[in-house]
Amino acid sequence: MSSPAQVLSVVASAGELLLRSGAEVARVEDTLTRIAQAYGYYDVEIYATPTGLFVTLGSERHMTAIRRIEGRAIALDRVSAINALSRELTADPAPPSEVIRAIQNIANQAPPVPNWATPATNAVAAAACTMLVGGSLSDFGPALLANVFVQGVHRVRESLRLPEAVGDFASGATAVVCALAATRWLGASFTPVVAGGIMVLVPGIAFTTSVRDAMMGDLTSAAARGLEAVMKVASLASGVAAALYATGRL
Amino acid sequence: MLNYLFAFLTSAAIAISFRGPLRAVPASGLAGLLGWAGYDIPVRLGLPATLGAFIGALVVGVAGELLARRLREPTLMFVVPGLFPLVPGIIAYRGMLNLAQGDYVAAAEELTRTLFYAGALAAGLSLPPAFLRRRR
Numbered sequence: 001m002s003s004p005a006q007v008l009s010v011v012a013s014a015g016e017l018l019l020r021s022g023a024e025v026a027r028v029e030d031t032l033t034r035i036a037q038a039y040g041y042y043d044v045e046i047y048a049t050p051t052g053l054f055v056t057l058g059s060e061r062h063m064t065a066i067r068r069i070e071g072r073a074i075a076l077d078r079v080s081a082i083n084a085l086s087r088e089l090t091a092d093p094a095p096p097s098e099v100i101r102a103i104q105n106i107a108n109q110a111p112p113v114p115n116w117a118t119p120a121t122n123a124v125a126a127a128a129c130t131m132l133v134g135g136s137l138s139d140f141g142p143a144l145l146a147n148v149f150v151q152g153v154h155r156v157r158e159s160l161r162l163p164e165a166v167g168d169f170a171s172g173a174t175a176v177v178c179a180l181a182a183t184r185w186l187g188a189s190f191t192p193v194v195a196g197g198i199m200v201l202v203p204g205i206a207f208t209t210s211v212r213d214a215m216m217g218d219l220t221s222a223a224a225r226g227l228e229a230v231m232k233v234a235s236l237a238s239g240v241a242a243a244l245y246a247t248g249r250l
Numbered sequence: 251m252l253n254y255l256f257a258f259l260t261s262a263a264i265a266i267s268f269r270g271p272l273r274a275v276p277a278s279g280l281a282g283l284l285g286w287a288g289y290d291i292p293v294r295l296g297l298p299a300t301l302g303a304f305i306g307a308l309v310v311g312v313a314g315e316l317l318a319r320r321l322r323e324p325t326l327m328f329v330v331p332g333l334f335p336l337v338p339g340i341i342a343y344r345g346m347l348n349l350a351q352g353d354y355v356a357a358a359e360e361l362t363r364t365l366f367y368a369g370a371l372a373a374g375l376s377l378p379p380a381f382l383r384r385r386r
Contacts, residue, residue, distance in 0.1 A: 198343070
């Protein structure tokens, strides 16, 4: 049987990567319990939240690991790979040192598409989604362009290491400027272009996940995600409002 | 009708943005298309948008469970992109904008709507796993 410290390390690393990649807390707790049981540890307590993970193994002489979750971003390929790994472990628990290495490889694996493609797919998703919230076909191109500019703003924000809220504020303002330009020169309508600009940033998924977590009884997770969503939407809206005010439209 | 194509496109594109494994991307798009149909058809028949959101999310949840089983991917791969066309981000944003403009009545209306809409989505999404997932 593998030592508790090693198994704890496997469980904590897998959980940390899952949470960092945007997996739901209930599923994370489920997967980690199964990994611990695969190694013969049935006394396991797991408490996962979007910002931290706590794992305890053993009942009388127990060991605990705490991991802080930073830099959350949805990465479905990692969730998929860890899930596959956990299935393999349930069938045949490999030596922990090998598994740790496998988890590190998953953390470092290259995304399925090259990095330059992501801004393009973001922009396409934003423009297509704008059509669904009431944009007309002639707004598709302007909405796409506005989104590209907004993503550019976020890149600058990242390289300057400013807080995310600053980027969201600037994004809201950028979307308004793009929309003003698009209505003047491209004949687009104002609101859909603003919506398209910020579409990928509005935290709809976070809102929904927050309510779902609350329903499932994961209240800490619900509060964390809900607050994250409120902060984000407030920053975006203040950016838009500030730009509207500055251009005399408010 | 064109909107169904845009729903597919939204979900497929966002699946790629979220680093989804490429072989599962068309299925994510499909989940988005089906979810949109689940929302759009009831709304066109005159039912309230919140009910449409519930049915749409229910469809996304069922599609997610079935696709996940078939393609051996986590449900997240289909549920997150599939839900994307339905999420209430824009209503929430309009509510916040109303707040910034000092129109508190409109803000209260939009933000309350967001809450109920998100609740409907979450409820719809929570049901399929409860019924379709094998208990161990």
